Amino acid sequence: MIDMISITTYWQQFKDCIxxxxxxxxxxxxxxxxxxxxxMIEIGLTIEQLGITQIQQVGDRLHEKAKLFxxxxxxxxxxxxxxxxxxKITNAETLIFAIVYYQHLKxxxxxxxxxxxxxxxxxVIHGVNEKKISTxxxxxxxxxxxxxxxxxxxxxxxxxEFIKKNDESAKEYTTRLFKNFHADKTAKSEPxxxxxxxxxxxxxxxxxxxxxxxxxxxxxxxxNQLIVKIDALAKKLAxxxxxxxxxxxxxxxWNNKWFFTKFFDWIMSWFSNDSFIKNLKTSYEQVINAEHxxxxxxxxxxxxxxxxAELKKQLEETHIECDKNQKQINEYQxxxxxxxxxxxxxxxxxxxxxKDTAVEQKEPSVTKVLSEIKHETNGSDFSSNLNHYYxxxxxxxxxxxxLGAIAVGVAAIAIQNxx
Numbered sequence: 529m530i531d532m533i534s535i536t537t538y539w540q541q542f543k544d545c546i547x548x549x550x551x552x553x554x555x556x557x558x559x560x561x562x563x564x565x566x567x568m569i570e571i572g573l574t575i576e577q578l579g580i581t582q583i584q585q586v587g588d589r590l591h592e593k594a595k596l597f598x599x600x601x602x603x604x605x606x607x608x609x610x611x612x613x614x615x616k617i618t619n620a621e622t623l624i625f626a627i628v629y630y631q632h633l634k635x636x637x638x639x640x641x642x643x644x645x646x647x648x649x650x651x652v653i654h655g656v657n658e659k660k661i662s663t664x665x666x667x668x669x670x671x672x673x674x675x676x677x678x679x680x681x682x683x684x685x686x687x688x689e690f691i692k693k694n695d696e697s698a699k700e701y702t703t704r705l706f707k708n709f710h711a712d713k714t715a716k717s718e719p720x721x722x723x724x725x726x727x728x729x730x731x732x733x734x735x736x737x738x739x740x741x742x743x744x745x746x747x748x749x750x751x752n753q754l755i756v757k758i759d760a761l762a763k764k765l766a767x768x769x770x771x772x773x774x775x776x777x778x779x780x781x782w783n784n785k786w787f788f789t790k791f792f793d794w795i796m797s798w799f800s801n802d803s804f805i806k807n808l809k810t811s812y813e814q815v816i817n818a819e820h821x822x823x824x825x826x827x828x829x830x831x832x833x834x835x836x837a838e839l840k841k842q843l844e845e846t847h848i849e850c851d852k853n854q855k856q857i858n859e860y861q862x863x864x865x866x867x868x869x870x871x872x873x874x875x876x877x878x879x880x881x882x883k884d885t886a887v888e889q890k891e892p893s894v895t896k897v898l899s900e901i902k903h904e905t906n907g908s909d910f911s912s913n914l915n916h917y918y919x920x921x922x923x924x925x926x927x928x929x930x931l932g933a934i935a936v937g938v939a940a941i942a943i944q945n946x947x
Contacts, residue, residue: 539572544698576643633667
C-alpha cells in the first residue's frame, strides 16, 4: 500500500529535485523552466496554510505561473479536451527537467489534503481529488512530449526510469537522470551558438535552416487558423445579435397588439404560412439555433468574450513566435552566405597559390642556376679552367694602340646614340 502524502510534502519533494538542477547561462530555456518551477513551488508550499476563500484561487495562480513555460500542448481524453502549459523539450537539459516535472505530476496521485480547514473540509478534499483527474491527463501529455523527443533523437524510452524510487534521494534521482540522458547522444540537440555556427559545415547550416523554416511555416499556419477562428466567432456573434434584435422587435410588436388583433393573427396562422405568429415562432427558433452554435464555437469557455480574449492572446503569442523564427532564419541565412564567401575566398587563394607555385617551377631562380653550375664543377677543375682561359686571353691580347683605337670607336658610337 502506497503511503499518502500531504500537499506540502508533495511540493517539498518537487523543490528538493529542482534544487539539484542548476541554471545554465548558455541555455535560457532551461533556466526559465527552473525559475518558473521555483515560482510554482513558492505557491504550492503555502496551500495547506490557506483558508477556504484563498485556497479556491490557488489553481488559477498556479496556472498563471505555468504559462511562463511558454509552450501549450493540447490533449484530448474521452471525457474532456485540455490545453496544458508544459516545459518545452529542446535539448538534454530541458529533457531532464521535463522528466522531473513528469515525476512531480505523477506524484499527485499520492496526495491527500492534511491542512487546517475544518469547515467545508469535505469540499476541499473533493476539489483535491477532482484535480487528480486533470493532473493525470497533464502527466500523460508530458509523457507524450518526452516520448516524441526521445524518438526524434534516437534515445531509448523507458518510462520506469523516469520515476523516482522510494529509497532514492533527490540528489541520487537527478544524478541518475543526468547520467542516463545527458550523454553525447543528446548533445547534438544543444542550441547552436555563434562559435559552433562558424565551425559547422554548409550541410548542417542547411539542415538547421530547414528546421527553422518549417517552424516558421507551422507558426504562420497556426496564426492563420487563429484568425479564421476569430472571424468565425465574430460572424456567429453578429448573426446571434442580429437574430436576437429581430426576435425582440417582433416580440415587442406582438406584446403591443390588442387582444382581438392577437386573436385574429392566431386564426390567420391556421391558413397562412406567412402569418405574424409563424414569423415570431421562426425568429425564436433562429435565435435558439444561433445561440447553440455560438456556445459550440466558444466551448469549453464560459462566455464568448473569454474565448475571444484567449484567441487574441494566442494570436499575439504566435505573432511573436513568427517574428522570432523570421529573425533566426535571417541570421542563419547570413551565416550561410558568410560561409559560402569564405569558401569562395579560400578557393581563390588556393588557385593563386597553385599558380605562383607553377611559375616558380617553370622559371628557376638565379640562385638555383648558380647552385647547379657550382654543383657541376668541382673546385680544382674550376680553378684550372680559369687559369687556362686567362692564359689564352693574355697570349692573344691586342697591343695597347689597338685597344685605344677600339675605345675611341666605342665612345663615338655611344655619343651618337645619345644625341
